[in-house]
Amino acid sequence: MGCGPGDAEGRRGCVSGEETKRPDTRLVEGGRRKEWTQGIVSPAVWRASTILFDTVEEMRAAYPPRDGRLEYGRNGTPGQWALAEALNELEPGAAGTRLFPSGVAAVSVALMAVLRPGDELLMVDSAYGPTRAFCEGLLKRYGVTTRYYDPLVGEAITELFTERTRAVFMESPGSLTFEVQDVPAICAAAKEGGILALLDNTWATPLLFPALAAGIDLSVLSCTKYIGGHSDVMMGSVTTTAEHWPGLVAAARGLGQHVSPDDAFLALRGLRTLGVRLKRHEENTLRVARWLKEQPQVAKLLHPAFAECPGHEVWARDFKGSSSLFSIVLRGGDDADRARFVEGLRHFGMGYSFGGFESLALPVDPARIRSVRKPEEQGPMVRLHIGLEDPEDLIADLAAGLAAYGVPA
Numbered sequence: 001m002g003c004g005p006g007d008a009e010g011r012r013g014c015v016s017g018e019e020t021k022r023p024d025t026r027l028v029e030g031g032r033r034k035e036w037t038q039g040i041v042s043p044a045v046w047r048a049s050t051i052l053f054d055t056v057e058e059m060r061a062a063y064p065p066r067d068g069r070l071e072y073g074r075n076g077t078p079g080q081w082a083l084a085e086a087l088n089e090l091e092p093g094a095a096g097t098r099l100f101p102s103g104v105a106a107v108s109v110a111l112m113a114v115l116r117p118g119d120e121l122l123m124v125d126s127a128y129g130p131t132r133a134f135c136e137g138l139l140k141r142y143g144v145t146t147r148y149y150d151p152l153v154g155e156a157i158t159e160l161f162t163e164r165t166r167a168v169f170m171e172s173p174g175s176l177t178f179e180v181q182d183v184p185a186i187c188a189a190a191k192e193g194g195i196l197a198l199l200d201n202t203w204a205t206p207l208l209f210p211a212l213a214a215g216i217d218l219s220v221l222s223c224t225k226y227i228g229g230h231s232d233v234m235m236g237s238v239t240t241t242a243e244h245w246p247g248l249v250a251a252a253r254g255l256g257q258h259v260s261p262d263d264a265f266l267a268l269r270g271l272r273t274l275g276v277r278l279k280r281h282e283e284n285t286l287r288v289a290r291w292l293k294e295q296p297q298v299a300k301l302l303h304p305a306f307a308e309c310p311g312h313e314v315w316a317r318d319f320k321g322s323s324s325l326f327s328i329v330l331r332g333g334d335d336a337d338r339a340r341f342v343e344g345l346r347h348f349g350m351g352y353s354f355g356g357f358e359s360l361a362l363p364v365d366p367a368r369i370r371s372v373r374k375p376e377e378q379g380p381m382v383r384l385h386i387g388l389e390d391p392e393d394l395i396a397d398l399a400a401g402l403a404a405y406g407v408p409a
């Protein structure tokens with residue numbers, strides 16, 4: 001399910017982000033078509049596998065499936081169509097958005113949609129761990145080889161292109177270490193070489209970085225994070241141009257990708273408040289990060305809005321703001337010291353994911369999975385997600401945690 005360009009009979013497809021509405025208005029109004037929702041502001045959950053037809057003619061008319069036409073559960077009901085359209089409206093230049101049951105499913109199917117056996121994929125070294133695992137596992141078996149590249153490569157990416165290179169995958173900022181990539185330069189180089197550009201835009205969302213406008217062909221989100229925003233739903237999405245939409249749809253249908261109507265309800269409900277949540281996440285995060293930067297136990301702050309983060313200038317040039325996720329490198333200390341720090345926190349939970357209303361602190365060890373650019377940092381790293389609590393309470397908590405860590409004196 002997903003909203004795409006109008007079908008062969010010229011029926012209207014989903015609305016792309018081209019009109020003059022501003023992003024906060026799109027967040028509120030996206031996908032609220034009366035013919036889908038009957039005017040209900042938050043569309044009801046329509047659970048369906050079988051949908052009955054009265055006549056053979058009606059049954060035949062439902063094919064091929066498209067949004068707005070009930071056919072079979074796998075092709076969605078109004079809630080999923082509305083969510084896909086609302087996400088699509090956030091991305092200027094988008095022709096269609098397809099939903100997936102997780103961010104990992106969205107990454108995997110986007111790659112399957114564009115790669116063929118014999119192709120080579122250029123994958124950023126700072127990619128999300130399970131993205132690498134997919135490349136080394138199923139994608140390899142499918143006959144695609146993956147080469148990893150330095151996230152700070154910029155336009156020199158052209159030197160890595162061979163006649164087998166079919167696509168370059170970016171994630172900016174990178175997972176765990178937050179290197180900001182020069183996405184426009186890499187997209188321009190890729191276009192020049194006839195190579196496709198994909199981006200995992202989970203950290204920024206289209207609100208902070210409109211990916212297709214920067215030259216990206218397929219943009220992936222883990223909607224589990226900021227879109228859902230309440231740590232209670234798994235979801236992914238891929239948004240793409242008219243050129244790549246049919247290939248994406250074919251891959252998603254072929255692999256039977258479907259999201260539950262209940263999960264679509266939760267994700268759409270989260271999406272409506274994404275704008276205000278992201279603004280508050282940013283304010284709280286900058287407040288906490290500025291305080292952390294002054295602490296003797298903190299050797300380095302890996303947050304794109306701070307000068308010491310690799311690629312900071314590119315972030316300042318290209319992004320409309322920053323979100324809630326960054327890492328700190330602790331001075332001195334070992335694994336046990338770090339464990340004392342995170343286990344002692346009262347307001348920060350220890351768990352995977354981010355983008356929910358609640359703060360998280362997670363020990364991370366990125367060096368283990370890198371192959372090109374090992375992080376320079378020597379001390380133990382902790383990744384923080386700053387939630388919507390009062391930042392003064394979070395700072396007091398971190399102060400106590402750092403006192404327990406204690407190392408530099």
Ligand SMILES: *Cc1c(COP(=O)(O)O)cnc(C)c1O
Pocket residue numbers: 102103104105107128171175200202203222223224225234235236353
């Ligand atoms: C979490 C995450 C994913 C995977 O999303 P799931 O919904 O957990 O499958 C992909 N990319 C990035 C950058 C992520 O942070």
